[in-house]
Amino acid sequence: MELIQVTRDDYYLSTKDDDIISNMPNIIITDILNRLPIQDAVKTSILARNWRLNWTMLTQLVFDDAFIWYLRKRKDKQNNVGDDNWYDLRNISGLLPHLIGPIKKFVVIIPYGKVLDVKNLCDWVRLLSRKGILEFTLENRNEETVELPTPIFSCLNLTHLKLSNCHFPSTPPNFCGFQNLLSLDVSQVTVTVASGFCDIITNSPLLEILKIREEEESISKLNIDEIFKLKNLKVLYFPLYAIDRVEITNSLIVHGGPYFPNLEELILCLWDFEVSSCSVFIF
Structure with a gap:
């Protein structure tokens, strides 16, 4: 608090x-x-x-499950059977420009069956970058993957980034990483260039929490010894079944440890179960 x-x-x-x-x-x-x-x-x-x-002084905007439940209850109370406009993302677009101060936290969940318009998302992220956004969460529960707009790379004050069912664009040439990022949590995220996703991780020197869930494409060319260089990492969640698809160079063996000197929690996910033990993964 x-x-x-x-x-x-x-x-x-x-x-x-x-x-x-x-x-x-x-x-x-x-x-x-x-x-x-x-x-x-x-x-x-x-x-x-x-x-x-x-209300225009709000610094946190959270459109989570509780908000979705509120909209569903309101629809049922009004007996709007068959009304498909109970969740209108344009309301968020109309709300954001009225906020007069910085926005520290923005959370939005896109429920199943609701497609997020790329232009709306681009407008949100562009405005949030100007407002100095610190925490950004986009959880897309729709079947269609959401294209993350490039203005996300302008949110240089980010401390927490959580994405689900999104496509990460290529990093721009002048992007130097999220220097203040403390946690990165991605699930079902695809990437244009796998090395660009690696750059985001390695150019976040303060990263303490890294969670990569249910990934294939985004980690297929991930250089794992770059992750080992994250000295501040405290929590690592990694799909164990993907180990054989990541790049492990000889430098990992040549330079030796210690690795993850501040690690407190290591979760290695193997399909339907998890193994929590530092001895499983740390050499």
Whole structure:
């Protein structure tokens, strides 16, 4: 939980009249709104005239399973049988431009049967890059793979990146990696150039958590001894069945260890079961 510091002047300012809640410092109001479900945070605009635009200070936008469940319940309550517009991604596109400050966290789940328009996604990512996005999660549950737009490489402040059922584009020539990235979690992610995916990993020097799930194409040419150079890595999730398809060079043996000096958790996935033991994978 992030601690919010309030000065004595802020406190006196917030209690100078009877409406203590409305006169709280903006940083406190924003923190409260961030803890609410997104639909409830936006609904605070009807509480009072001076709350009409408070939701525009949101720094976290989470459209997760709870949000999807809320939309389904609303559809059932309204008896909109056969209405296929209960989940309209254009609502997200209409919401984002109204936010006035930085956006630290953005989570969106695309439910089965809902296709994400590439233009919408590109607009989201472009705006998020300008807003200094720190945590980005895109979980695509539709059968069709989502093409990740190239503005993702402009999100240089990223600390957490989680992707599911996406296609990663080629890295631009001037891309120097995500220097602040702490965790990378990918599942069913395809790539244009496998070496580019490797570059993303190796050019993230602060990486502490690396999870690669159900991958084939993205790791088929992954140079595994480059991963061994990630000295800050604490958690590694890797498909054991893919070991025979990755590139292992002689430098791994020549230079010797120690490898992963800070590793705390190693999960090697072999099809339908997992083996959790550092001795399985560390030489």
